[in-house]
Amino acid sequence: MNIHPTAVVDPEAQIAPEVEIGPYVVIEGPVKIASGTKIWPHAYLTAPLEIGEECQIHVGAVLGHLHQALREPQAGGVRIGDRVIVREYASIHRASRAGAWTTIGSDTLLMGFSHVAHDCALGDRVIVANGTLLAGHVTVEDRATLSGHVAVHQFVRIGMLAMIGGLARVNKDVPPYFLVKGDSEVWSINGVGLRRAGLSEESRAKIREAYRLLYRAGLNTTQALKAIQAMKETTPELKHLVQFIQQSQRGICRHHLRVPEEANLLDMEGEDVV
Secondary structure (H helix, E strand, O other): OEEOOOOEEOOOOEEOOOOEEOOOOEEEOOOEEOOOOEEOOOOEEEOOEEEOOOOEEOOOOEEEEOOOOOOOOOOOEEEEOOOOEEOOOOEEEOOOOOOOEEEEOOOOEEOOOOEEOOOOEEOOOOEEOOOOEEOOOOEEOOOOEEOOOOEEOOOOEEOOOOEEOOOOEEOOEEOOOEEEEOEOEEEEEOHHHHHHOOOOHHHHHHHHHHHHHHHOOOOOHHHHHHHHHOOOOOOHHHHHHHHHHHOOOOOEOEEOOOOHHHHHHOOOOOHHHO
């Protein structure tokens, strides 16, 4: 391993070979760091904290620090998967209960000044852009993308392959595969993201139809879910969408109320936001 002489590393830290620790890094307690990970200067890491293989922890990042909930800090921790990138001055806070974990899935990117609060759970290949704030207990499923300076309310769930536009305020659950902008409003499906993820045209067409039933057919949520379940040749994506909505405790985002002229200018697959 390569540890700069100015770094302060707790003797209880468990650091694998081929880990690089830069100048003025502080590591407190029995932090576990797997092989191939690089820690840039001035990062602060405190246990309970587990970091996977080949991660990048950039300048000034703070991992595992005390949560900001208004109660006595508990000894929860942070678990980070493999190949996670945490950019400049991003922060990930420990869970708020003893034995619990704030979790970051593998191949996830947290850009500069983003914040992941206590008890959040992020899936694999999630992108959280600069300045985005996740309050406590937020869940973000695999391959979701949150653009810059998004604010997400506590206990909100963001579904798989969802896309949140920049500066959005999210206080309701975001269904998988959909695009949200503005004040917790669904505008379309995340067509660009679905194509990039390799979903077939048939699968995307079924998601478009589910979107229509949920938001454009004049049905309430219960009626729309029944209609989606009645569709021929139900796909795994549709099953996940239905299950996600059925499990929602906060309710799902409403639809953006578009005037007819506006509707004609927007692609059903969200081409206008990429």
